Amino acid sequence: MHITEHCVVALTWVLQDTLGEELDVLDEPVDFLVGGDDLLARLEQALQGHAAGDSLALHLEPEEAFGDYDESLLFLEPRTAFPAEIEEGMIIEGAHLPADLADRLPQEPLYTVAQLYPDHVVLDGNHPLAGIALRLQLKVHAVREATEEETERRSAGTGFFRLGTS
Secondary structure: OEOOOOEEEEEEEEEEEOOOOEEEEEEEEEEEEOOOOOOOHHHHHHHOOOEOOOEEEEEEOHHHOOOOOOHHHEEEEEHHHOOOOOOOOOEEEHHHOOHHHHOOOOOOOEEEEEEEOOOEEEEEOOOOOOOOOEEEEEEEEEEEEOOHHHHHHOOOOOOHHHOOOO
16 A cells, blocks of 8 residues: 555654754654654655655755754743742643643643743744754554544544644
């Protein structure tokens, strides 16, 4: 079976920046819905017509991946608005921001605690890979028709490429 819209593909990959540093390795095949919300549009486009056993090498510019870095998504917030156990690198869903911040900050992104200061916290609403050109080595392990449930849900249950994107 060849990859078309609304099928499920089992993929493995190696994701690198343009300097060759590995950013993510998916060793075991994971199912993704083509034509849903699981994959970047550029990946879906490149996968069309391929079949199990095929390998692809892609170069993705930021606008094809996680977008350009947007400095307007950096927020300097009072340290007192956060719990004492907050740490750099933690991810906070926009919908779960402390109450006094939820009214002022966009709810859609995931926020990374970028820096901690004694009196302030820097929140970054950009995807961690925003502004980075990427190299992606993909291998297609299986292709099957999507179930009705997957099509309705617009997902095979994974969301790697949806993290922090809108």
